[in-house]
Amino acid sequence: MVEPVFVVIRFRVGEAEQAGFGERMRTAVDVLAKQKGFVAARVGRNVDDPELLALTLEFENIGSYRRALSPYEVKVAAVPLLSQALDEPSAYEDLPS
Template sequence: MFVVIRFRVGESEQAGFGERLQAAVDVLAQQKGFVAARTGRNVDDPELLALTLEFENVGSYRRALSPYDVKLTAVPLLSQAIDEPTAYEDLPI
């Protein structure tokens, strides 16, 4: 399963945000079931950033958000995300 989390961040704030984003990914990457992460900036709107996470399954994703270090580091950042559904299951194409 994969997660798509979008953020609206002013260009002047992106350096500090990027450091916080890296810290969040680092702590999430230590969780069981974590597979990969990517970050990116929208090519048409440079203030729109995206974080994609891949986990083995939805249960491992949800459990990954529970440890104390994740709640301390990642959850505050994730709470700044655009309010929209984020978790997706893979579909055969």
């Protein structure tokens, strides 16, 4: 059985830069949302540290997520933004409950 995967990508962005960063984030999400296997996306700001932003993505499976990063339009619109993420593992699978 192929399991869904969710991705948590965190960024440290100064409050003064967040407006422009938010526009780039929306563009990246729009492009990723068009990829096969995409399920959902969410963007948020940490309540205790307002310079810490998170992008969560959900895909049907790990293969869908990895393939979603390959198209040219994703490399142009999303990969430069994603390269600014904190250097930490980001893909997770659901644990059985």
